[in-house]
Amino acid sequence: MEPTQAIEEALDSFGRQYLAAFAAASTEQALRDERAQLLGKKGALTEALKLMGKVPAADRKRIGERVNAEKAAVDAAFDERLRALHAEARARELTARPYDLSLPGRAPARGHRHPISLVIDDLLGIFRDLGFVVVEGPLVELEENNFTKLAFPPDHPATDMQDTFWVDVAGAPPGARTLLRTHTSSVQVREMSRRTPPMAIVSPGAVFRRDDDATHSPMFHQVEGFLVDRGVSMADLRGVLAAFAERLFGPGTKTRLRPSYFPFVEPGAEVDLSCALCAGSGCRVCKGTGWLEVLGCGMIHPEVFTHCGIDPEETTGFAFGLGVERLAMMRYGVPDLRLMFENDPRFLAQF
Ligand SMILES: [Zn+2]
Numbered sequence: 001m002e003p004t005q006a007i008e009e010a011l012d013s014f015g016r017q018y019l020a021a022f023a024a025a026s027t028e029q030a031l032r033d034e035r036a037q038l039l040g041k042k043g044a045l046t047e048a049l050k051l052m053g054k055v056p057a058a059d060r061k062r063i064g065e066r067v068n069a070e071k072a073a074v075d076a077a078f079d080e081r082l083r084a085l086h087a088e089a090r091a092r093e094l095t096a097r098p099y100d101l102s103l104p105g106r107a108p109a110r111g112h113r114h115p116i117s118l119v120i121d122d123l124l125g126i127f128r129d130l131g132f133v134v135v136e137g138p139l140v141e142l143e144e145n146n147f148t149k150l151a152f153p154p155d156h157p158a159t160d161m162q163d164t165f166w167v168d169v170a171g172a173p174p175g176a177r178t179l180l181r182t183h184t185s186s187v188q189v190r191e192m193s194r195r196t197p198p199m200a201i202v203s204p205g206a207v208f209r210r211d212d213d214a215t216h217s218p219m220f221h222q223v224e225g226f227l228v229d230r231g232v233s234m235a236d237l238r239g240v241l242a243a244f245a246e247r248l249f250g251p252g253t254k255t256r257l258r259p260s261y262f263p264f265v266e267p268g269a270e271v272d273l274s275c276a277l278c279a280g281s282g283c284r285v286c287k288g289t290g291w292l293e294v295l296g297c298g299m300i301h302p303e304v305f306t307h308c309g310i311d312p313e314e315t316t317g318f319a320f321g322l323g324v325e326r327l328a329m330m331r332y333g334v335p336d337l338r339l340m341f342e343n344d345p346r347f348l349a350q351f
Contacts, residue, residue: 003051003052003054003055003056004055004056004059004063006048006051007048007051007052007055007063007067008063008066010044010047010048011048011066011067011070014038014044014045014048014070018034018037018038018074018077019077021034021037022034022035022077022078022081023081025081025085026085027085028082028085028086031078031081031082031085035074035078038074039071039074045067045070045071045074048067049067052064052067112351113351114340114348114351115328115332115334115340115348115351116221116324116325116328116340118328118351119324119327119328119331120204120221120223120324122248123202123204123223123248123322123324123327124202124204124223126244126247126248127202127223127225127244128202129247130200130240130243130244131200132200132201132202132225132227133199133200133201133202134201134202134203134204135187135191135201135202135203136187136203136204136205137181137184137186137187137190137203137205138181139180139181139205139206139208140167140169140178140179140180140181141178141179141180141181141186142172142173142176142177142178143159143176143177143178143179144176144189145181145186145189145190146179146181146182146183146185146186147159148307149189149193149304149307149308150185150186150188150189150263150264150304150307151263151264151301151303151304151307152263152264153263156263158182163182163209163210163211164179164180164182164209164210165179165180165208165209165210165218166178166179167179167180180207180208181207181208182207182208182209183207183222183224183321184203184204184205184207184222184223184224184321185224185264185319185321187201187203187205187224188224188226188264188300188304188308188319189304189307189308191203191226192226192228192304192305192308192309192310193308193309197228197229197230197310197315197317198227198228198229198230199226199227199228199229200225200226200227200228201225201226201227202223202224202225203223203224203225204221204222204223204224204324205221205222206219206220206221207219207220207221207222214335214336214337214338215337216337217325217337217338217340217341219341220323220324220325220337221323221324221325222321222322222323222324223321223322223324224319224320224321225240225319225320225321226300226317226318226319226320227240227317227318227319228300228310228315228316228317229315229316229317230314230315230316231316232299232316232317232318233299233316234267234299234318236318237297237298237299237318237320238255238257240318240320241255241257241271241295241297241320242255245273245274248273249273249274249276250276252279253273253274253276254273254274254280255271255272255273255274256271256272256273256274256291257269257270257271257272257297258270258271258272260296260298262296262298263301264298264300264301264304264319265297265298265299265300265301265318265319266298266299266301266302267298267299268296268297268298269296269297269298270293270295270296270297271293271294271295271296271297271320272291272292272293272294273291273292273294274290274291274292275289275290275291275292276292278290285330285333292330294322294326294327295320295321295322295323296320296321296322297318297319297320297321298318298319298320299316299317299318300316300317300318300319305317325337325340328340332350332351
């Protein structure tokens with residue numbers, strides 16, 4: 001058979017059967033297989049094309065155009081069906097139910113407050129009941145408010161690089177040194193400098209020191225309280241502490257003051273509360289002593305009043321400060337302070 005005739009017959013027999021085959025292909029792979037039947041290495045159209053070389057020059061243009069048109073028609077039909085398959089798949093995705101109603105439900109995990117926040121809230125609640133106002137101060141402080149005006153001597157070890165995080169702050173007053181506050185007592189200076197007595201203030205918050213072991217963290221929390229008025233005495237301080245102790249650990253809780261030293265009070269004392277767990281008979285938490293060391297306190301030093309523009313001849317006051325972590329560890333029986341800040345949900349979920 002003449003090559004021209006052979007190609008023409010092949011193209012004639014080709015017909016439009018592939019349209020039905022394409023339409024029947026229900027997946028992209030099936031469609032591609034159908035196309036390979038025509039245009040693949042051994043496809044029908046490919047076989048016909050192999051004869052092109054033998055077609056006489058006179059017929060070549062006509063046959064070539066017909067072959068190209070046939071090929072273009074196959075490609076167009078293929079593209080159309082492929083687009084239709086993609087559209088069908090997308091429509092199925094969009095209309096399919098996105099969830100399985102037969103699966104069991106998953107309850108959302110419910111958050112709760114951190115043990116430190118719980119203890120701070122309890123402490124503030126007690127002091128609010130006693131008439132104290134809650135005030136917060138900044139974590140980044142001037143050296144003046146943290147040390148100088150609290151009558152720390154310039155060479156006091158607490159001011160040392162070893163104990164204090166000194167920081168540079170843009171916008172700090174010229175020549176002023178700034179630090180992460182080492183105690184909440186800086187709030188005393190701030191509030192006494194801008195208020196007129198009488199005042200009864202309690203101030204909670206984070207404080208920072210260069211310490212890191214099982215009982216010390218570089219960041220921990222204190223609650224500071226102070227009361228300033230005419231004629232305030234050590235007896236008033238004892239009264240407030242006794243009321244606080246009974247509210248914290250229950251009726252009958254006893255307080256004990258031991259002389260101690262803090263630069264910003266005179267006289268100063270450490271305060272012990274009778275152990276709530278053993279009622280004073282001695283246990284693991286109080287290390288057999290029957291007493292828990294809970295806070296430091298004293299009468300505000302006259303020099304501190306002078307630094308804050310208050311006349312110490314007319315005015316007296318007391319101040320106290322307590323470590324929140326210590327109290328939380330006692331209350332919840334936590335052996336290592338670092339657990340409080342590692343954010344392990346297995347620990348935190350227990351409160
Ligand atoms: Zn005890």
